[in-house]
Amino acid sequence: xxxxxxxxxxxxxxxxxxxxxxxxxxxxxxxxxxxxxxxxxxxxxxxxxxxxxxxxxxxxxxxxxxxxxxxxxxxxxxxxxxxxxxxxxxxxxxxxxxxxxxxxxxxxxxxxxxxxxxxxxxxxxxxxxxxxxxxxxxxxxxxxxxxxxxxxxxxxxxxxxxxxxxxxxxxxxxxxxxxxxxxxxxxxxxxxxxx
Amino acid sequence: xxxxxxxxxxxxxxxxxxxxxxxxxxxxxxxxxxxxxxxxxxxxxxxxxxxxxxxxxxxxxxxxxxxxxxxxxxxxxxxxxxxxxxxxxxxxxxxxxxxxxxxxxxxxxxxxxxxxxxxxxxxxxxxxxxxxxxxxxxxxxxxxxxxxxxxxxxxxxxxxxxxxxxxxxxxxxxxxxxxxxxxxxxxxxxxxxxxxxxxxxxxxxxxxxxxxxxxxxxxxxxxxxxxxxxxxxxxxxxxxxxxxxxxxxxxxxxxxxxxxxxxxxxxxxxxxx
Numbered sequence: 062x063x064x065x066x067x068x069x070x071x072x073x074x075x076x077x078x079x080x081x082x083x084x085x086x087x088x089x090x091x092x093x094x095x096x097x098x099x100x101x102x103x104x105x106x107x108x109x110x111x112x113x114x115x116x117x118x119x120x121x122x123x124x125x126x127x128x129x130x131x132x133x134x135x136x137x138x139x140x141x142x143x144x145x146x147x148x149x150x151x152x153x154x155x156x157x158x159x160x161x162x163x164x165x166x167x168x169x170x171x172x173x174x175x176x177x178x179x180x181x182x183x184x185x186x187x188x189x190x191x192x193x194x195x196x197x198x199x200x201x202x203x204x205x206x207x208x209x210x211x212x213x214x215x216x217x218x219x220x221x222x223x224x225x226x227x228x229x230x231x232x233x234x235x236x237x238x239x240x241x242x243x244x245x246x247x248x249x250x251x252x253x254x255x256x
Numbered sequence: 257x258x259x260x261x262x263x264x265x266x267x268x269x270x271x272x273x274x275x276x277x278x279x280x281x282x283x284x285x286x287x288x289x290x291x292x293x294x295x296x297x298x299x300x301x302x303x304x305x306x307x308x309x310x311x312x313x314x315x316x317x318x319x320x321x322x323x324x325x326x327x328x329x330x331x332x333x334x335x336x337x338x339x340x341x342x343x344x345x346x347x348x349x350x351x352x353x354x355x356x357x358x359x360x361x362x363x364x365x366x367x368x369x370x371x372x373x374x375x376x377x378x379x380x381x382x383x384x385x386x387x388x389x390x391x392x393x394x395x396x397x398x399x400x401x402x403x404x405x406x407x408x409x410x411x412x413x414x415x416x417x418x419x420x421x422x423x424x425x426x427x428x429x430x431x432x433x434x435x436x437x438x439x440x441x442x443x444x445x446x447x448x449x450x451x452x453x454x455x456x457x458x459x460x461x462x463x464x465x466x467x468x469x470x471x472x473x474x475x476x477x478x479x480x481x482x483x484x485x486x487x488x489x490x491x492x493x494x495x496x497x498x499x500x501x502x503x504x505x506x507x508x509x510x511x512x513x514x515x516x517x518x519x520x521x522x523x524x525x526x527x528x529x
Binding site: 094095096097098100101102103104105106107108109110111112113115116117119120121123124125127128129130131132134135138 | 279295300304307308360390392403457
């Protein structure tokens with residue numbers, strides 16, 4: 062960049078030369094615009110170059126790097142903050158996803174546990190019912206057997222009593238003890254007739 | 257009325273003179289080499305020094321305690337930086353970065369020159385420290401324009417060599433048109449420093465002459481007495497209006513000078529536009 066400035070300065074110095082030449086001709090402006098008084102041109106160009114270059118050096122070496130530095134630093138900082146914010150957002154989204162996952166897992170487990178419990182209870186009820194049914198069945202069967210036994214015994218007792226009665230009646234009527242076979246046959250016949 | 261008659265002329269006398277008086281160059285201390293041309297330190301040099309000093313003051317204050325969250329003056333400095341940086345970037349892109357300090361210096365110098373010239377003269381001050389606008393002299397604006405155009409030519413030739421001459425033969429122009437286009441391009445190129453210089457110089461000259469002429473009217477009317485003294489309010493309001501306009505012009509001309517320099521430098525970067 063400095064090379065370019067030098068190039069510019071060289072051109073301007075050439076201008077000083079022109080001004081000098083103009084003055085050398087003795088062009089003394091009188092009365093007119095002060096701007097056209099060529100005797101002042103060389104001094105103006107000379108001091109302009111000095112102060113312009115001074116200002117250029119101050120700006121390019123000192124102030125512009127400082128201002129540019131802080132602006133760049135701020136841009137960097139803002140970019141970093143944006144990155145950080147994006148990172149935080151990503152983390153928050155991850156946490157939210159994890160939370161949702163955990164929630165749906167818990168829900169699934171709860172419903173599975175509920176289902177299992179329900180199944181288990183149903184199973185137990187079924188088992189208890191089956192056991193009760195079996196027990197009742199057994200008791201009914203036993204009771205029926207007892208009833209059958211009792212009624213058989215009762216029938217036997219009745220038959221015995223009938224035999225005794227028959228024997229006693231026969232004794233009383235014909236004073237003869239009938240044989241057991243005869244009694245049985247008679248009773249069977251009576252039973253058959255009764256039926 | 258009697259007292260104003262005595263006081264006012266005395267007050268107005270050093271100022272209400274010739275409207276061209278404000279452009280006069282006054283020697284402060286002489287300087288010349290081998291009794292040759294005078295390179296004297298003048299009021300113009302003094303105001304150039306004020307330009308550098310006020311820039312130094314402003315940017316020192318703006319950058320002495322740099323903070324991420326800028327203070328008032330720091331953010332003013334940053335606004336100036338980013339304003340020119342954006343201008344350079346918009347016209348020249350990333351390559352323009354190397355010219356940024358030059359354009360910034362040019363803008364700062366022209367703006368402060370225009371602006372310091374608007375400061376009122378302290379009544380009764382010696383002529384050498386009368387308010388003076390550096391950029392109201394054609395030789396100053398022409399030198400600045402030559403710096404700009406000299407940079408364009410210097411950079412263009414060093415970077416592109418003979419290729420820089422493509423500037424005068426724009427691409428896409430039919431061959432048979434070139435004999436017509438090329439002289440036009442050459443004339444347009446040569447008129448650049450002249451137009452840069454004359455635009456700035458004429459704006460500054462005209463604005464200050466108008467201000468001075470209006471101020472002369474105020475003085476004349478006030479000392480005339482009677483109804484005319486009351487009428488002096490009219491040119492007075494005129495001065496206020498023109499003065500506000502001159503603030504705008506001071507900024508605008510610095511801006512125009514800087515952006516035209518950017519556009520010309522763009523030609524140095526890419527001659528075959």
